[in-house]
Amino acid sequence: MGQYMPGNSVFHKMRGTTKLICFFWILTAVLLTDSAAGFFLLFLTAGASIALAGIGLRNMGKTIARLKVFFSVIFLMNLFFFSPEQAWWSCWIFHISPAGFEQGAGVVMRVVFLLVFSRILIATTTPVELTGALEILLLPLGVFGISTGELAMILSVAVQFIPILSKEADQIRKAQIARGAKFESGHLRDRAKSVLPVVIPVFLAAFRRADELALAMEARGYRKTKAQRKQCKFRVHVRDVQAVVLSCAVCITQILL
Amino acid sequence: MSIELNQISFCYASHTSYGEYALREVELFIGDGEFVGIMGHTGCGKTTLAQIVAGLLPPFAGTVKIDGYDINKKGYDRKLLRKKVGFVFQYPEHQLFETTVEREVAFGLKYGGLSWNERMERVKDALECMGFAFERVRKESPMSFSGGEKRRIAIAGVLVSDPDILILDEPTAGLDAKSRSSLHKIIAKLNQRGATVLWISHDADSLCKYADRIIVLEKGKIVMDGPPREVFADQTKTEQYQIGTSQARVISEMLQKRGFKFERKPITYQELLDDLCNYFKKGG
Numbered sequence: 001m002g003q004y005m006p007g008n009s010v011f012h013k014m015r016g017t018t019k020l021i022c023f024f025w026i027l028t029a030v031l032l033t034d035s036a037a038g039f040f041l042l043f044l045t046a047g048a049s050i051a052l053a054g055i056g057l058r059n060m061g062k063t064i065a066r067l068k069v070f071f072s073v074i075f076l077m078n079l080f081f082f083s084p085e086q087a088w089w090s091c092w093i094f095h096i097s098p099a100g101f102e103q104g105a106g107v108v109m110r111v112v113f114l115l116v117f118s119r120i121l122i123a124t125t126t127p128v129e130l131t132g133a134l135e136i137l138l139l140p141l142g143v144f145g146i147s148t149g150e151l152a153m154i155l156s157v158a159v160q161f162i163p164i165l166s167k168e169a170d171q172i173r174k175a176q177i178a179r180g181a182k183f184e185s186g187h188l189r190d191r192a193k194s195v196l197p198v199v200i201p202v203f204l205a206a207f208r209r210a211d212e213l214a215l216a217m218e219a220r221g222y223r224k225t226k227a228q229r230k231q232c233k234f235r236v237h238v239r240d241v242q243a244v245v246l247s248c249a250v251c252i253t254q255i256l257l
Numbered sequence: 258m259s260i261e262l263n264q265i266s267f268c269y270a271s272h273t274s275y276g277e278y279a280l281r282e283v284e285l286f287i288g289d290g291e292f293v294g295i296m297g298h299t300g301c302g303k304t305t306l307a308q309i310v311a312g313l314l315p316p317f318a319g320t321v322k323i324d325g326y327d328i329n330k331k332g333y334d335r336k337l338l339r340k341k342v343g344f345v346f347q348y349p350e351h352q353l354f355e356t357t358v359e360r361e362v363a364f365g366l367k368y369g370g371l372s373w374n375e376r377m378e379r380v381k382d383a384l385e386c387m388g389f390a391f392e393r394v395r396k397e398s399p400m401s402f403s404g405g406e407k408r409r410i411a412i413a414g415v416l417v418s419d420p421d422i423l424i425l426d427e428p429t430a431g432l433d434a435k436s437r438s439s440l441h442k443i444i445a446k447l448n449q450r451g452a453t454v455l456w457i458s459h460d461a462d463s464l465c466k467y468a469d470r471i472i473v474l475e476k477g478k479i480v481m482d483g484p485p486r487e488v489f490a491d492q493t494k495t496e497q498y499q500i501g502t503s504q505a506r507v508i509s510e511m512l513q514k515r516g517f518k519f520e521r522k523p524i525t526y527q528e529l530l531d532d533l534c535n536y537f538k539k540g541g
């Protein structure tokens with residue numbers, strides 16, 4: 001999924017909370033989109049965001065290209081298994097219809113946009129800032145007796161483990177390739193067989209890390225008490241307001257389109 | 258088997274946007290059968306270099322030739338590369354996954370087209386080379402061993418394919434003194450039998466003892482390259498690049514300050530001992 005990329009852009013300077021709120025607006029917008037004009041609007045939004053965040057197009061392209069098999073599968077599923085009405089071509093249970101084509105393209109584009117926007121969020125926000133923001137946004141849950149401090153703690157552990165484990169998985173994958181595992185082979189069967197040599201060590205690594213972390217936390221005296229509420233002084237900048245309003249606008253336009 | 262790097266540059270994907278290179282324009286030739294030590298402080302690019310040599314990372318620019326063939330060219334047989342080049346990662350025990358030691362070690366032979374008997378013969382050799390009694394451990398679970406033993410099992414799993422080039426990325430980190438020196442001896446033996454060895458290490462003492470040549474990296478560039486004696490003779494540079502120096506060299510410096518005269522600059526205990534003996538024989 002990628003990691004934080006240090007930088008100096010407007011997005012990097014924006015508060016985590018703001019970005020998270022904007023992200024939820026955009027998320028809604030993406031899910032609501034179903035017209036050509038809507039997708040064009042998303043396209044413009046994504047382009048502008050990438051430019052503002054200072055993430056290379058190449059980098060973004062790589063993230064998307066990595067999932068090309070996944071995209072192809074969703075697209076083909078939608079293309080072949082849509083309703084047989086008005087089909088261009090039919091055979092047994094397979095029907096290719098304009099509606100199926102549209103549906104397939106729509107789903108793929110939505111997933112691509114989700115990927116792009118979450119990549120921007122993660123690339124411009126440090127894990128610490130992201131969990132801090134979650135903690136603030138989850139505060140209202142306290143009403144229902146859920147301790148947001150602990151919830152945020154769990155989330156922060158989860159978020160911080162992503163880069164650690166992905167690094168570890170990468171190492172193990174390379175180690176098994178060096179021993180002759182057939183990831184590089186074009187055959188799906190070979191690749192499938194090489195899954196276990198990576199999955200097992202990664203799971204073991206996850207358990208090991210979790211154990212270490214639990215011990216380290218205990219050794220430093222972590223108890224299940226009320227986590228000190230972070231002092232959150234809201235110092236709202238113009239750019240925070242602009243960002244929230246703009247993303248909200250995208251969402252509302254999407255509803256209207 | 259020789260290794261040739263031409264103008265190798267590399268940059269990690271997450272660093273592309275701010276142009277921080279992990280390696281820049283590295284030129285390197287390593288001849289058949291050399292024992293090369295790679296040094297440099299953390300983050301200077303040692304692991305990246307090693308993984309590029311092993312074909313585990315594709316370089317951004319430049320070519321890697323193993324035995325004269327460009328390994329990143331289309332049509333190059335990667336299977337051959339995997340067989341020729343063995344790579345021991347920093348914590349090799351983390352890669353264990355099989356149910357028995359025997360299957361774990363044999364994993365690298367899975368696609369070699371060998372018969373069961375031939376494979377078991379190789380597994381036996383590799384495990385015995387790493388100091389295990391084959392019959393006793395073959396059916397055990399690799400997870401049931403101690404950390405140091407697991408590491409030796411994992412290394413056996415690399416040695417089993419009898420690689421011509423052996424790359425080791427700080428394999429002794431966290432090992433006890435005895436396992437460390439026995440690993441050094443095993444690798445030196447493999448080197449004598451003809452394997453080219455690339456050893457990444459912070460341990461100047463052992464590199465002085467075994468390596469023919471030491472390469473020092475700094476910010477993705479090769480800044481020193483030569484026999485251990487030459488590299489460690491340059492004290493300003495070894496301090497600048499934070500690679501330390503061998504204990505024997507430190508002791509000989511101290512003795513020199515007290516008036517001892519050495520004909521050469523001893524870098525291993527053996528040399529130091531020889532020189533001291535000579536000194537006393539001559540001067541009394």
Ligand SMILES: Nc1ncnc2c1ncn2[C@@H]1O[C@H](COP(=O)(O)OP(=O)(O)O)[C@@H](O)[C@H]1O
Nearest residue numbers: 269271279297298299300301302303304305306
């Ligand atoms: N997977 C990775 N993703 C991003 N940057 C990395 C990765 N691995 C290493 N780096 C960076 O590349 C540089 C060289 O790292 P590395 O080759 O691991 O150095 P060494 O092995 O000498 O400690 C360092 O600055 C490090 O932060």
Ligand SMILES: [Mg+2]
Nearest residue numbers: 303304305426
């Ligand atoms: Mg390293």
